[in-house]
Amino acid sequence: xxxxxxxxxAAKVVTLSVSAALAMAPVAVLAQEAIDLSKWSPAYVxxxxxxxxxxxxxxxxxxxxxxxxxxVTYWYTGPADSDPEISRKVxxxxxxxxxxxxxxxxxxxxxxxxxxxxxxxxxxxxxNAGPMVVRLQILGGVEFGAKGYLQELKPEDVGYTSAxxxxxxxxxxxxGGATYGIPTNNETMAFxxxxxxxxxxxxxxxxxxxxxxxxxxxxxxxxxxxxIAGYGMVAKxxxxxxxxxxxxxxWAYGGSALDENAAAPTYKTIGLNSxxxxxxxxxxxxxxxxxxxxxxxxxxxxxxxxQAPFIAGQLAMMIAHxxxxxxxxxxASKATGADKAVAxxxxxxxxxGLMPSGPDRRAVVFGGSNIHLVKGEYVDGGQDDMAARALxxxxxxxxxxxxxxxxxxxxxxxxGFQTEWMKERLDTIKFLDVTxxxxxxxxxxxxxxxxxxxxxxxxxxxxxxxxxxKMTVDEAAEDAAKKVEALLSGL
Amino acid sequence: xxxxxGPATLAPPRKSPGVVRQIVNQRADYLYVLPALIVMLVVIAxxxxxxxxxxxxxxxxxxxxxxxxxxxxxxxxxILSAPAFWAVTWNTMIWTLASTCFAFLIGLGAALALHRxxxxxxxxxxxxxxxxxxxxxxASYVWKWLYHSDFGVFGALSVQLGxxxxxxxxxxxLYTVLPSLIVVNxxxxxxxxxxxxxxxxxxxxxxxLRAAQVDGANAWQRFWHITMPHLKGVSMVTILxxxxxxxxxxxVPWIMTGGGPAGASDIWITxxxxxAFGRQNWGLASAYSVILFVVMMALGYFYVKALTRGDxxxxx
Numbered sequence: 053x054x055x056x057x058x059x060x061x062a063a064k065v066v067t068l069s070v071s072a073a074l075a076m077a078p079v080a081v082l083a084q085e086a087i088d089l090s091k092w093s094p095a096y097v098x099x100x101x102x103x104x105x106x107x108x109x110x111x112x113x114x115x116x117x118x119x120x121x122x123x124v125t126y127w128y129t130g131p132a133d134s135d136p137e138i139s140r141k142v143x144x145x146x147x148x149x150x151x152x153x154x155x156x157x158x159x160x161x162x163x164x165x166x167x168x169x170x171x172x173x174x175x176x177x178x179x180n181a182g183p184m185v186v187r188l189q190i191l192g193g194v195e196f197g198a199k200g201y202l203q204e205l206k207p208e209d210v211g212y213t214s215a216x217x218x219x220x221x222x223x224x225x226x227x228g229g230a231t232y233g234i235p236t237n238n239e240t241m242a243f244x245x246x247x248x249x250x251x252x253x254x255x256x257x258x259x260x261x262x263x264x265x266x267x268x269x270x271x272x273x274x275x276x277x278x279x280i281a282g283y284g285m286v287a288k289x290x291x292x293x294x295x296x297x298x299x300x301x302x303w304a305y306g307g308s309a310l311d312e313n314a315a316a317p318t319y320k321t322i323g324l325n326s327x328x329x330x331x332x333x334x335x336x337x338x339x340x341x342x343x344x345x346x347x348x349x350x351x352x353x354x355x356x357x358x359q360a361p362f363i364a365g366q367l368a369m370m371i372a373h374x375x376x377x378x379x380x381x382x383x384a385s386k387a388t389g390a391d392k393a394v395a396x397x398x399x400x401x402x403x404x405g406l407m408p409s410g411p412d413r414r415a416v417v418f419g420g421s422n423i424h425l426v427k428g429e430y431v432d433g434g435q436d437d438m439a440a441r442a443l444x445x446x447x448x449x450x451x452x453x454x455x456x457x458x459x460x461x462x463x464x465x466x467x468g469f470q471t472e473w474m475k476e477r478l479d480t481i482k483f484l485d486v487t488x489x490x491x492x493x494x495x496x497x498x499x500x501x502x503x504x505x506x507x508x509x510x511x512x513x514x515x516x517x518x519x520x521x522k523m524t525v526d527e528a529a530e531d532a533a534k535k536v537e538a539l540l541s542g543l
Numbered sequence: 544x545x546x547x548x549g550p551a552t553l554a555p556p557r558k559s560p561g562v563v564r565q566i567v568n569q570r571a572d573y574l575y576v577l578p579a580l581i582v583m584l585v586v587i588a589x590x591x592x593x594x595x596x597x598x599x600x601x602x603x604x605x606x607x608x609x610x611x612x613x614x615x616x617x618x619x620x621x622i623l624s625a626p627a628f629w630a631v632t633w634n635t636m637i638w639t640l641a642s643t644c645f646a647f648l649i650g651l652g653a654a655l656a657l658h659r660x661x662x663x664x665x666x667x668x669x670x671x672x673x674x675x676x677x678x679x680x681x682a683s684y685v686w687k688w689l690y691h692s693d694f695g696v697f698g699a700l701s702v703q704l705g706x707x708x709x710x711x712x713x714x715x716x717l718y719t720v721l722p723s724l725i726v727v728n729x730x731x732x733x734x735x736x737x738x739x740x741x742x743x744x745x746x747x748x749x750x751x752l753r754a755a756q757v758d759g760a761n762a763w764q765r766f767w768h769i770t771m772p773h774l775k776g777v778s779m780v781t782i783l784x785x786x787x788x789x790x791x792x793x794x795v796p797w798i799m800t801g802g803g804p805a806g807a808s809d810i811w812i813t814x815x816x817x818x819a820f821g822r823q824n825w826g827l828a829s830a831y832s833v834i835l836f837v838v839m840m841a842l843g844y845f846y847v848k849a850l851t852r853g854d855x856x857x858x859x
Binding site: 350 | 601603604606607608687692693694712714715716717799800802803804805806807817820821823
């Protein structure tokens with residue numbers, strides 16, 4: 053008989069502890085009220101936080117027995133060295149908790165940087181050497197679902213219901229009528245501005261521009277009175293940053309790329325040459341060409357290039373992630389001398405507002421990530437379905453989907469908003485209530501394999517063609533619509 | 544004494560052995576080079592074959608590569624009939640010719656200047672080598688900030704010195720972006736030309752130059768009639784290498800502008816990268832690559848031909 057190692061003994065002790073906890077679990081679970089998305093607001097988000105408790109291991113045990121012995125391989129973009137300490141701590145805690153819950157499942161998890169994950173996954177699949185489970189950015193999965201690499205997977209397969217997740221998020225994992233994944237986390241960007249610059253320009257410092265037309269006016273006012281850039285437009289070619297900032301404007305004016313803003317999109321009709329899309333493009337043209345109130349460098353800028361002028365008090369407004377405040381605090385802490393005083397003043401005057409609305413609606417890009425199950429024939433060593441489902445159940449649970457999205461996002465599982473950890477996040481992360489309240493306005497990009505080309509190439513091209521004067525606004529919109537039409541028709 | 548002429552001497556010359564016979568006869572030699580040959584086949588020949596093969600297929604974003612469909616020459620027809628191809632080709636020609644010419648001429652000037660003895664020559668030589676040893680990625684980011692249309696150093700200087708009333712728009716303008724990138728490329732490459740030509744200058748016979756001077760030749764005549772002919776070989780190689788490098792340039796334009804604005808700085812390689820990795824259209828990107836490959840091979844052939852002209856005569 054083999055001698056047991058210390059690790060094996062420890063694992064056995066943990067297993068016994070978990071089993072004991074499981075036996076007592078039912079008494080620990082509080083009654084939960086269903087979340088009403090129609091009531092969603094900063095106040096509602098605060099009101100429901102901390103109102104329910106969940107027994108993660110007990111719930112997942114119903115899906116996959118904690119006695120299950122097997123192996124799971126997992127690729128994801130986890131915390132990097134530059135991320136806040138809390139992100140790395142939570143990530144490490146998750147793997148300890150999973151080991152404690154499923155001591156007989158061996159885990160091979162690879163944390164792969166954002167820009168490498170898609171290409172690495174593509175190449176691995178070509179060699180049938182993919183992982184069993186992969187977590188991809190919200191639009192990443194559709195390509196692989198369409199190509200037949202992913203197994204069908206819906207929340208019900210791991211003990212949850214589709215109603216536990218944002219409808220927009222579920223849309224992002226649905227292709228050709230089948231569901232290929234489960235949302236892990238979701239976030240929307242917010243409108244950020246410098247209240248002091250607003251006051252200096254004679255604008256209301258405590259109110260963000262309500263509409264995109266107001267943004268155009270505010271940007272011009274700031275530029276004309278103070279000589280600095282108003283709105284931090286981003287219009288770089290081949291950059292994902294561009295559609296994340298332009299599409300909310302396009303949707304607000306009533307435009308669309310296809311019909312992604314419809315309740316039941318078909319992705320068959322093209323909306324880039326619609327009057328709404330042209331109006332949005334005209335608003336950008338007015339800011340860049342007519343008023344010259346945005347950075348000249350907008351055509352080569354990503355959001356990263358907006359951070360320096362913002363912290364230096366040379367840029368008044370921008371669209372960014374919930375975590376932008378933490379980034380600005382970090383930049384201010386690194387500033388020295390006179391720059392330090394300016395940066396501290398910018399941080400003190402930083403405000404988050406709702407994304408401006410337009411004649412049609414208020415809109416924002418629905419972002420986040422989804423977790424997927426790879427078909428066995430494309431997995432290195434074959435698929436262990438049960439071990440994979442155990443991991444997915446834990447990761448998408450109310451508890452861990454909240455904790456794992458601590459700094460930069462929000463729980464994909466809506467019940468995460470009812471946890472004590474959500475309450476803690478709201479108490480400790482500034483402006484989180486504003487950014488979470490934008491979630492109901494979120495629209496996912498079209499869920500088709502051609503979406504990256506439409507969003508990252510055709511739409512930035514359309515903007516650049518209009519803003520450089522290479523084409524008129526009308527011509528640029530029509531040109532983009534033709535390109536999308538050719539793309540969808542398979543030319 | 545007479546010598547008898549044997550039948551062996553009169554026999555017709557033996558037929559040279561065939562390729563297979565030669566390989567068998569020299570099998571030990573072939574065994575020695577076999578590992579290198581296999582590596583070359585795997586890392587050079589196979590990718591070339593795979594790219595050529597892929598260029599005849601349609602590879603939509605919604606299909607796996609194994610489900611690609613054969614379309615014959617359609618990808619080539621699509622490319623050659625697209626206005627973007629000609630715009631990108633025009634940009635590539637301007638980029639390559641301007642970068643190569645100016646990098647070579649500035650490198651030649653620097654090499655001639657550094658060929659003479661003067662105080663601080665070593666320091667100057669080291670300083671001029673910096674652009675060549677700096678990482679292209681790092682240099683591109685630094686130049687991007689120097690050129691920045693709002694907060695760039697050049698823009699700020701031009702305003703402070705009173706040349707312009709607002710910063711010059713280098714990178715966000717259809718007409719200034721390509722020349723601006725070419726300047727960066729020349730800055731990066733002239734050191735390479737300088738090193739090559741400095742080596743070439745060592746081969747110019749000092750006695751010849753002195754003899755010409757004694758005969759009354761002025762500096763220009765000595766340079767044109769003695770130095771330049773001796774630099775012909777190294778110049779040809781330098782220009783060839785610069786042209787190949789410039790045709791294949793990627794880092795500088797991609798990092799600084801991504802091919803923009805509105806495609807004004809898009810050259811072949813950035814365009815191919817965008818089609819392959821941005822649009823996931825591997826078939827079309829492969830066809831583009833094959834066209835570029837053919838152009839490069841043709842260029843290389845004619846260049847080598849020019850380089851070796853007269854060699855056969857001398858050898859004979």
